Amino acid sequence: MxxxxxxxxxxxxxxxxxxxxxxxxxxxxxxxxxxxIYSFTQAYCLLQDRRYLALKKNQDESCLFLKxxxxxxxxxxxxxxxxxxxxxxxxxxxxxxxGLKPR
Ligand code: SF4
Ligand code: SF4
Numbered sequence: 861m862x863x864x865x866x867x868x869x870x871x872x873x874x875x876x877x878x879x880x881x882x883x884x885x886x887x888x889x890x891x892x893x894x895x896x897i898y899s900f901t902q903a904y905c906l907l908q909d910r911r912y913l914a915l916k917k918n919q920d921e922s923c924l925f926l927k928x929x930x931x932x933x934x935x936x937x938x939x940x941x942x943x944x945x946x947x948x949x950x951x952x953x954x955x956x957x958x959g960l961k962p963r
């Protein structure tokens with residue numbers, strides 16, 4: 861798919877599940893937020909299965925970085941976010957993502 865256009869609805873940032881951090885994601889986000897890596901991981905990350913770093917979420921499942929105008933860390937967002945939905949998507953995302961719906 862080459863004509864995908866994100867509608868900036870933010871629905872993908874409110875889904876159950878986790879945004880896992882790939883190599884370099886935590887360092888990039890920490891630098892963007894002008895935090896040291898330790899403070900960043902304490903504030904924004906949790907450890908899944910004792911070895912995978914993921915972003916913490918709000919109680920309603922939304923991402924801590926999701927604000928009224930969209931992702932507040934957009935330029936430094938994790939690879940998992942950058943790659944959605946062109947490199948990966950789910951059956952559910954085909955239903956909720958406005959940008960994936962036929963026009
Ligand atoms: S759900 Fe789709 S259209 Fe909405 S913000 Fe996410 S990628 Fe963009
Ligand atoms: S980091 Fe940004 S793009 Fe990724 S889930 Fe959170 S709000 Fe959405």
